[in-house]
Amino acid sequence: MFSKNFDSKHEAKHCPRCQRQFICKANRIHRCDCSNVRLSPETSEHIWQLYDECLCQICLSELETIVTPLKSHQLWQSLG
Template sequence: MPVRAGGLMPEHEPKRCPRCGNDFECRLGTIHRCQCVDIMLGDDMRESIAATYDDCLCRACLLELAETPTRATTSQARRVSRYHGQTKD
């Protein structure tokens, strides 16, 4: 089993998506088998997700966010960053 700081990391962990509330299984311990591994997100969208949610999102939400147009994604990431007191150049 993989190890991380503070203890063992389970290979599969049941989670609830903080965006939609659906249950899913996170496979961070075997990332190549995780539901998120093949979803491509831009840097701005990843920053926005990290600033908005404190845990993994389900595949359906990630796919929906991956289809968000780039311009809207960039604006959203800036709004979220300002809200959390971070500055963007």
């Protein structure tokens, strides 16, 4: 559970993928944890197709390690 000391402009959310609670700072994106994760265009597209809400930093990182190699593998198979 989060303390009440976080900025009232931030929002406590539950990740729709893993259900972890996290603080969304979309109103100050430069300070948001998600800005620390670099997503490939393929991963960003995958996330936007499946989820309507923000994901936690852990899930964003996990999906980047899963989706990008998978899409690259599929591309190579289609070329061969």
